[in-house]
Amino acid sequence: MREVEDFLRQTALVDPRFIGSVDFREFIAGAFTYAEAIWQNPVHLDYVDHGLEHSYHALRKARLILDQVLRKYDGEELSDLERAILTVAALVHDTGMQWDKYVTKKERQGVDKSRHNHVANSHTMIELAMAPESKSIPSIAHLTAYHSFFGSAARIGMAHSGPAVWKQLTELQEDDWGISGQPLRFKLLAAAFRLADEIDNAFTRILDPSRLEGDALEAATLAHWDACYYIEDVRIANAATGLIIEIFPRLPLDGPPDLDDEIIYLIDTFRMRRIHEECARVVPFLRTSKTSPPLAEPRRVQARRRAVGAPPKRVRELIRSMRTAESVTELATPEPARRTNVIGAADESLKKACKEMEKAEAAGTLYSAGHVALRSGWHCSRYYQFSRLLGDGPFLDLVTQGLSSVYRSENFACVIGIGTAGAQLASRLALTLGARFAYTFGSAPAAAEPGLHSGPTDYELAIDLDSNARVLIVDDIIGKGTSLTETIARLRLFEPAYIRAFCVIATSDAAEMEAFGDSVQIDALALIPGVGYWSEDVNGFCQVCPSESHRTIRER
Numbered sequence: 001m002r003e004v005e006d007f008l009r010q011t012a013l014v015d016p017r018f019i020g021s022v023d024f025r026e027f028i029a030g031a032f033t034y035a036e037a038i039w040q041n042p043v044h045l046d047y048v049d050h051g052l053e054h055s056y057h058a059l060r061k062a063r064l065i066l067d068q069v070l071r072k073y074d075g076e077e078l079s080d081l082e083r084a085i086l087t088v089a090a091l092v093h094d095t096g097m098q099w100d101k102y103v104t105k106k107e108r109q110g111v112d113k114s115r116h117n118h119v120a121n122s123h124t125m126i127e128l129a130m131a132p133e134s135k136s137i138p139s140i141a142h143l144t145a146y147h148s149f150f151g152s153a154a155r156i157g158m159a160h161s162g163p164a165v166w167k168q169l170t171e172l173q174e175d176d177w178g179i180s181g182q183p184l185r186f187k188l189l190a191a192a193f194r195l196a197d198e199i200d201n202a203f204t205r206i207l208d209p210s211r212l213e214g215d216a217l218e219a220a221t222l223a224h225w226d227a228c229y230y231i232e233d234v235r236i237a238n239a240a241t242g243l244i245i246e247i248f249p250r251l252p253l254d255g256p257p258d259l260d261d262e263i264i265y266l267i268d269t270f271r272m273r274r275i276h277e278e279c280a281r282v283v284p285f286l287r288t289s290k291t292s293p294p295l296a297e298p299r300r301v302q303a304r305r306r307a308v309g310a311p312p313k314r315v316r317e318l319i320r321s322m323r324t325a326e327s328v329t330e331l332a333t334p335e336p337a338r339r340t341n342v343i344g345a346a347d348e349s350l351k352k353a354c355k356e357m358e359k360a361e362a363a364g365t366l367y368s369a370g371h372v373a374l375r376s377g378w379h380c381s382r383y384y385q386f387s388r389l390l391g392d393g394p395f396l397d398l399v400t401q402g403l404s405s406v407y408r409s410e411n412f413a414c415v416i417g418i419g420t421a422g423a424q425l426a427s428r429l430a431l432t433l434g435a436r437f438a439y440t441f442g443s444a445p446a447a448a449e450p451g452l453h454s455g456p457t458d459y460e461l462a463i464d465l466d467s468n469a470r471v472l473i474v475d476d477i478i479g480k481g482t483s484l485t486e487t488i489a490r491l492r493l494f495e496p497a498y499i500r501a502f503c504v505i506a507t508s509d510a511a512e513m514e515a516f517g518d519s520v521q522i523d524a525l526a527l528i529p530g531v532g533y534w535s536e537d538v539n540g541f542c543q544v545c546p547s548e549s550h551r552t553i554r555e556r
Contacts, residue, residue: 002052004032010059011087013080019180022145024084030143031088031150034129037138038095042207044111047221048228049205050094050118059090061196064236066188068243069286069294081182085153086189092150093157093197096121102136112221116409119161126154148179152186159190160197163281163521166190170285191285195296198278199234199245201227201271203308223270230263231271232304243296245275249303264303272298340506340522349402350525356395357504357526365389384505386421386476399425399525403502404432406523410500413469414438416491418483421476425504429474440487467495478503478522488520 007028016024032052039051048054063086070076078086096118100108102125109117129140130147140150159169170187205228230249237244249267251260279296286294344354360366367384390396407429414436417426423439430437465471471491478484484501491499499520506524 002056004029006056007032007059007087007091010056010063011083012063013083015080018081019182020145022149024080027084027143027146027149028087028091030140030146031091031153034138034140035091035095038098038101038125041101043098043101044114044207047097047111047115047207048225049207050097052091054094054200054205055090058093058193058197058200059087061200061236062086062090062189062192065192065196065243065286068236069188069192079182081179082184082189085149085156085184086193088150088153089157089189089193092122092126092154093160093193094118094122095125096123099125113409115221115224119158119165123154123158126150152179152184156186156190156193160194166194166281187285188287191282195278195282195286198275199236201231202233203229203231203250223266226266227271230267230308232306243294245279245296245298247271247275247298247300249300250306250308251303252308253305260303264300268300272300340524340527342525342527343406343523344525347402347405349398349405353395353398353402353525356389356398360389380479380507384477386504390421390424390476396425396428399504400428400432403429407433407472410472411470412472412500414465415472415474416440416487418473418475418487422474425476426472426474429472435472440490465491465494465496468497469494470498471496471500473499473501475501475503476505478506478524484522 008025011024011028013024018024035052035055042049042051066078070078097114099114099118099121100110114121125137126140129137130150132141140146143150155169158165169190172186206225230251232248232250235246235248237246247267249264251263275298279298283294283296344350357366365385365388412433412435415426415430415433415438417423417437417439426439427437429435473484473487473491475484478501484503488499488501500523501520502523502525504525506522506527
């Protein structure tokens with residue numbers, strides 16, 4: 001069990017005294033007492049450890065990252081204020097996982113929802129703990145001199161999860177941060193801590209492996225558990241070029257012949273992908289006044305044989321469903337810049353929807369091969385036809401049911417469909433999510449003004465969209481992203497708080513799309529690379545057209 005002295009040693013304060021009567025040792029000790037009380041008798045024993053041990057190792061890895069960034073230059077070190085804030089951020093960042101322990105039975109969220117909401121819950125719990133009338137949550141009201149310090153630490157801790165929160169924090173000005181006139185390089189601290197939290201995965205975080213078998217947990221929760229269980233350690237190595245992140249898998253001494261491949265596959269798909277994504281997201285902020293951003297290279301190293309058991313039945317079913325759906329989902333080794341999130345394995349209904357696409361693909365009805373000229377001016381080698389897939393069979397119901405489960409906690413105010421197929425799916429999804437529905441078309445007749453149009457019962461829907469609304473865009477297929485980019489550009493006139501997009505199929509990664517905003521996350525049921533796109537010349541002809549007889553798809 002970690003003690004406060006462990007965190008003080010890791011903080012390595014030079015002079016704990018600050019302005020006035022502030023002493024950083026008292027600040028850290030108060031945060032440790034708060035976190036220790038919260039993590040007594042954890043409520044989620046069937047998940048992985050998010051308590052003091054994880055906080056300690058995340059802090060240690062963050063310090064290693066920062067040492068690698070700063071160590072080459074004299075005078076470029078963390079201040080005592082920054083060290084103390086980073087330590088407290090590590091202590092409180094995951095306390096929201098214990099939300100169910102301090103609320104009424106009606107307000108409890110369970111494992112999956114607690115994982116989704118734990119960032120906001122952690123911040124809310126800090127605010128409640130500072131209030132004098134706080135009774136259920138361990139109080140820090142008596143630490144009045146440190147409340148502003150707790151607020152800064154909590155917000156840096158919030159940066160460890162979720163693209164939306166990360167974007168909000170990194171768009172703030174450095175001058176907006178600091179305490180009593182002392183600077184606080186929050187972007188540097190937040191970037192290092194976010195990466196450190198992502199790579200702190202090892203089998204030591206498993207609380208009780210026997211409890212997971214048979215539990216109805218979502219795919220992401222299972223994958224997190226599994227990645228921890230089959231990883232010996234994740235280490236940070238110093239190199240001349242920057243950070244080397246090494247993942248050490250652990251494989252069973254004996255087992256089914258395909259077990260090794262399944263374990264490596266899952267680690268590469270869920271861990272390597274996430275680490276690649278986080279490196280691409282945070283490395284630009286790992287800089288000081290003298291340094292340029294370091295390179296960060298994640299790599300899987302030699303596996304080690306250990307006396308570990310086979311994955312639980314549910315986890316193995318998840319792996320098999322992912323591998324058998326590869327012809328559609330293409331869960332290949334991710335690129336560092338990947339921004340499209342493939343969610344075909346995130347819910348049982350979505351897995352079944354992928355199976356329906358496989359059937360359509362096998363029957364030759366999923367797409368038409370050849371040379372197709374799109375309304376956007378691009379030409380492609382395949383045209384995917386979703387009208388039959390959405391109209392016949394269970395596909396539409398399965399996708400609607402799966403997305404309702406995935407997006408239930410997102411609180412979208414409006415769901416907007418692009419084109420006929422996108423509008424058909426968006427209208428069903430909006431109904432199940434309790435959101436408003438709108439649709440947009442970009443290929444309107446010449447006499448009409450392209451733009452946002454609402455459903456038949458509310459023609460002013462888009463115009464009345466609140467400036468702080470959370471919006472989901474739904475499309476059947478995203479190719480070069482032209483329609484989606486235009487829709488986002490129109491939406492931003494209403495200043496929405498959050499935009500997210502879903503498509504049934506993405507034929508290229510969002511990072512490859514032209515003029516596409518970094519702030520929008522794309523979820524795809526399947527990612528199909530290898531669809532060629534070519535542009536027309538000034539005369540309207542494509543240089544690779546086999547003839548002038550190619551088809552023009554009016555709907556696109």
